[in-house]
Amino acid sequence: MLKSRVFIFCTIGQMLVIASFFLYGQAKSRADLRGPVREKQELVSRLGLTDFAIWTEARYTRHPSQTDFFSPFQDFPSSPDHFPAGSIIAPVRAAQGETQ
Amino acid sequence: MTRHGKILEYALSSLLRRKYKSLVIIVAFMLTIAALSSVLFLTGSLKNEATLMLQEAPDIIVQRTMAGRHDLIPTGYAEEIKKIRGVGTVSPRYWGYYYDALVEANYTLLGAGSGTETLNLLAGRLPATNSECSLGAGVAELRGSGDSGELILVNSRNTGVLFTVSGIFQTASNLLTNDLVVLTDSALIDFFGFPPGQATDISVEVRNMSEVPTVAAKIRQMFPDTRPITRRELVRTYDMVFNWRSGMMLTVFCAAVISFCIMAWDKATGISAEEKQEIGILKAIGWDTSDVLALKCWEGLIIALSSFMLGITLGFVHIFFFDAFILAAVIKGWSVLFPVFDLTPHLNLFHIFIMGFLSVIPYMACTVLPTWKAAVADPETVMRG
Numbered sequence: 001m002l003k004s005r006v007f008i009f010c011t012i013g014q015m016l017v018i019a020s021f022f023l024y025g026q027a028k029s030r031a032d033l034r035g036p037v038r039e040k041q042e043l044v045s046r047l048g049l050t051d052f053a054i055w056t057e058a059r060y061t062r063h064p065s066q067t068d069f070f071s072p073f074q075d076f077p078s079s080p081d082h083f084p085a086g087s088i089i090a091p092v093r094a095a096q097g098e099t100q
Numbered sequence: 101m102t103r104h105g106k107i108l109e110y111a112l113s114s115l116l117r118r119k120y121k122s123l124v125i126i127v128a129f130m131l132t133i134a135a136l137s138s139v140l141f142l143t144g145s146l147k148n149e150a151t152l153m154l155q156e157a158p159d160i161i162v163q164r165t166m167a168g169r170h171d172l173i174p175t176g177y178a179e180e181i182k183k184i185r186g187v188g189t190v191s192p193r194y195w196g197y198y199y200d201a202l203v204e205a206n207y208t209l210l211g212a213g214s215g216t217e218t219l220n221l222l223a224g225r226l227p228a229t230n231s232e233c234s235l236g237a238g239v240a241e242l243r244g245s246g247d248s249g250e251l252i253l254v255n256s257r258n259t260g261v262l263f264t265v266s267g268i269f270q271t272a273s274n275l276l277t278n279d280l281v282v283l284t285d286s287a288l289i290d291f292f293g294f295p296p297g298q299a300t301d302i303s304v305e306v307r308n309m310s311e312v313p314t315v316a317a318k319i320r321q322m323f324p325d326t327r328p329i330t331r332r333e334l335v336r337t338y339d340m341v342f343n344w345r346s347g348m349m350l351t352v353f354c355a356a357v358i359s360f361c362i363m364a365w366d367k368a369t370g371i372s373a374e375e376k377q378e379i380g381i382l383k384a385i386g387w388d389t390s391d392v393l394a395l396k397c398w399e400g401l402i403i404a405l406s407s408f409m410l411g412i413t414l415g416f417v418h419i420f421f422f423d424a425f426i427l428a429a430v431i432k433g434w435s436v437l438f439p440v441f442d443l444t445p446h447l448n449l450f451h452i453f454i455m456g457f458l459s460v461i462p463y464m465a466c467t468v469l470p471t472w473k474a475a476v477a478d479p480e481t482v483m484r485g
Contacts, residue, residue, distance in 0.1 A: 003109055003112040003113060003116075004105055004108040004109045004112060007108070007112055007402065010406075011405065011409070014406070014409040014410070015409065017409075017413055018409060018412055018413065018452075021413070021416045021445070021447065022447050022449070024445060025420075025444075028444055028445055029445070029446065032444045033152075036272055037152050037153075037444075039220040039221045039272070039273075040152075040153050040221065040272075040273055040276060041152070041153060041155060041156040042156070042219060042220060042221075043219055043220075043221050043222075043269075043273055043277065044154065044156040044157055044276065045156035045157075046219060047210060047282065048157070048158050048193055048213075049157065049276055049277075050154070050157050050158070050161060050334055051334075052149075052275050052276065052338075052439075053208070053238075053274070053275065053276060053277060053278040053279045053280065053437070053439055054275070054431075054435070054438070055433055055435050056205065056206045056207075056208075056278075056279045056435045056436070056438075057206065057435050059197055062197070062206070062208060062279070064338075064341055065329060065333065065334045065337040066161065066163065066170070066301075066329065067170075083433055085431070085433035085434070085435065088351075088431050088433065
């Protein structure tokens, strides 16, 4: 019965590892809410930031929330999307405007 | 319990007899789950981060559109918007993009408005004069401005302008500030040569949050050539950008599903002659069909559960301990300035359960079904192949 005991022991160990990840995530979220999140919010508030600086190659990937309706085809009619990031991010529905 | 304990022992011995095959299946299965969970963890955390950060974004951003494109907005619009009931501070924002041919990177140049206060995530202070700037850590590193304390950019009149670095944003804020060059409003207006009385857009503060859609509708009514973007839309944008329909999710998800289907199909379409012979021998020495099925069930569970849990662990470690270094290379695209993902772990238990349910159960089913076909046949026929 040695192998089955080792397997059960390893499986329980794995479950504990995943549970500890979950608890670590919860604890870090709570800790971050008191410190780093406030500091980042202060930065967003002071500078009026609207987007993440993830994809800096084109204006519609740098500021997806500020982009105009035709951005992915911006250079001329039927122009394909030039930038790899354009195929990674989903079409932005919000660009149609909440007030319309 | 003892029966199942013994079957489990036998299943493990059986898997160890075919250790290389079992190992290959576990590794392939684990990598599939790791890829899927990495994308889920990354997108989940980015969405969570966006929801938290953008709580402090401007209530409404008013853009002007011309021929369907974002255009400069007259600052006179701000005066009219201020007259709407319930509107607080209205301020024109000055910002734009700058391509640095020296390092082939795009920066976002931003006017800091008034005030030179220090910020917790800024080592130094915001620019006080037109010859000062604050930089994102990415820009500072790329241009070596941290050491020299200077940054030279070429303005719209093709003249080099020397800025003294008054502060550098800390790397903890990289996701927001990596490509930022913050100048004073007047320095930015001069740098880009904005026409007098024009701004990039206008930020509007609304005193009562529930009135934001109404104020946005009024602005749209007053100025039909504008597009008000509310804070709720900013958050929704990031929900959309990282949802399951995004290319990132679809690509990885499709690849994972296809590889899983190939594996499952291989299992479901038949078992090897060696396995058939084993089933035949087990039946011949007195095992029931139910015992054989239980054995195969355990075999499937051992492989699927181990691979699933190892995959989840690998995905978590990759995203949150190694800053998504593999996935970052995939999603980087052509960005020269790409932030390091230092994310707060955000585990969605529902996603993990769904992923487990959709991988472990089908794999077990695929293992058991062909075995059942072999187990109900006559042992002699099965052994003879």
